[in-house]
Amino acid sequence: MNAWQGLLWPLSAAYGAAAHLRARAYRTGLAKQERLDGVVISVGNLTVGGTGKTPMVAWIAERLAREGKRVGILTRGYGGEESGTSDEVKLLRGRLGEQVPIGVGADRAAKGRELARQGVEWFVLDDGFQHLRLARNVDIVLIDASNPFGGGHLLPSGRLREPKSALRRANVIVITRSEHAPAVEAAVRRESQAPIFYARTKLDGIRRVAGGQMAETVAAADLGPAFAFCGVGNPGAFLADLREWGVQVAGHKFFRDHHRYTAADDVEVLREAEAAGTRALICTEKDFYNLHAIYRGKLPVFYCAISMRIEREEEFWDTVKKIANARGERGIASV
Secondary structure, three states, rough: HHHHHHHHHHHHHHHHHHHHHHHHHHHHOOOOOOOOOOOOEEEEEEEEEOOHHHHHHHHHHHHHHOOOEEEEEEEHHHHOOOOOOHHHHHHHHHHHOOOOOOOEEEOHHHHHHHHHHOOOEEEEEEEEOOOOEEEOOEEEEEEEEEOOOOOOOOHOOOOOHHHHHHHHHEEEEEEOOOOOHHHHHHHHOOOOOOOOEEEEEEEEEEEEEEOOEEEEEEEEOOOOOEEEEEEEOHHHHHHHHHHHOOOOOEEEEEOOOOOOOOOOHHHHHHHHHHHOOHHHHHHHHHOOOOOOOOOHHHOOOEEEEEEEEEEEEHHHHHHHHHHHHHHHHOOOOOO
């Protein structure tokens, strides 16, 4: 623990106590959960920042839709924006189109009831592990192998939203950005006996941004030296992914998560990119929805379209459905 974390430790202790009491209130029935007339699959994590929740939400929604299920997504949206203008909502809509309705707002139970009136019977609850107010059939928790527990400290001195002991609520655990992480597995096993799966980010394509719109797909080798910029929860993982995908990264600039770019940001990124001798700019798909007008600059702009590749995919999906069905039989929800 560094000096800054030491100063914040009393606040973390108070935060942890409040989180524990809140979870206990729901576990004992002192606080009442709201239930939807359908199956709720929650995707969440223990830490703030990126663990791959949005690609996992999209994967589950697409899988349910392919199976003919009437599926919808419930998400708070960044900052609780009910207009659906957050980058993650735009990304999901861009990927899923009109086949999967999305309820956006802080009151996800109310949004779920709205979707139910439209015929939705399966609900994917985005970032739902701490949203205890809404009952769920399956709790899927994602853990980033590159930074599994955010330094081990609770907010605000660390990145943990809850103590690791909260993993006891999880039904399925997915370790992301790895295919084998025995140390992370061992840490998880001290708290939970839930089945563990692995998942990695899969590059679907590197696409050019032309006039603010998605354009052609290019090969990584055709970019030349590129300058990476992003406003995501785990920017280091984005750089690692780019290098794994064969992109030559000659410089980078990071912004806070969900950053909405400005004209001043455009000038700064272009200045640093030109100083680094790069020939292209590259960002994440989430950043694409937050761009200002950097694509009008001297350097071409590209973004990475990604999806989730789950190891033992069919076993994972069978496990999720079996848990959903078993808990539905016990009255959690039914379809």
